Amino acid sequence: MYCGDCHFCRRGDINLCDRRQVLGVSCNEFRRHGAFAEYVAVPERIAAKLPDSVPFEHAAMIEAVSIAVHAVNLTPIPLAASAVVVGSGMIGLLAIQALRLAGCGEVIAVDVDDAKLEMAARLGAGAGFNPRRTDVPRAVRERTGGRGADVALEVVGATEPVKTAIASVRKGGAVTLVGNLSPAVELPLQMVVTRQIRLQGSCASSGEYPACIDLLARGAIQVQPLISAVAPLSEGPAWFERLYNKEPNLMKVILQP
DSSP states (O other), rough: OSSSSSSHHTTGGGGTTTOOOOOOOSTTEEEETTTTOOOOOOGGGGGOOOOOSSOOHHHHHHHHHHHHHHHHHOOOOOTTTTTEEEEEEEEHHHHHHHHHHOOEEEEEESSOHHHHHHHHHHOOSSEEOOOTTOOHHHHHHHHHTTTTTEEEEEOSSSHHHHHHHHHHHHEEEEEEEESSSOOOOOOOHHHHTTTTTTEOOSSSSSSOOOHHHHHHHHHSSOGGEEEEEEGGGGGGGHHHHHHHHTTTTEEEEEOOO
């Protein structure tokens, strides 16, 4: 939710609004209660109509889709670009699909979980590398004529994945930072400066919901493979516990009231 009046809203950067609020987010800075209420009041300007072809279970994924689409929109992607996505969780898997839609000819997935790499291949990644077994930057260079990828998206937010993303792009390439797991990371500054790499932060989304609804309605982005379970609301606490315990192969659980 954005105010529409501050400097950033007037620029069109509604995700950077000085009075931004997010329904159901736990951090004090943006918190607005109501995500599990029976009724929620929001300004009409942030409401969007769902077409009949988008079921509610898929609509529940629009926020996640919009994060990936926003990050790709911020990334300078040349025609037929090569791209690396470091982190193949839910946002990474959506980013892989968004990068393909943006015209990337080669998308490479990186993750420490082989099951996620297999899912990445199903959703459009041409290759997948596990950094526990593979020198990822070297493998990327081997697939890109020795140069490195044109762009990379980092969707974890920790030192090693950030370093991997930076080391995987070519000179003059761009890295978009989406993950924010750690409040601070170690940055290979000299590599960024001497190879003239562009770093871009990406925060949430900024008006991409209508486009994301259209992508889902057309089947251009697939979210069904990311839904691990659909359960009644009464089972919510048990599913939260399983997610917090990092049960393998759990990604998104949809609760039906």
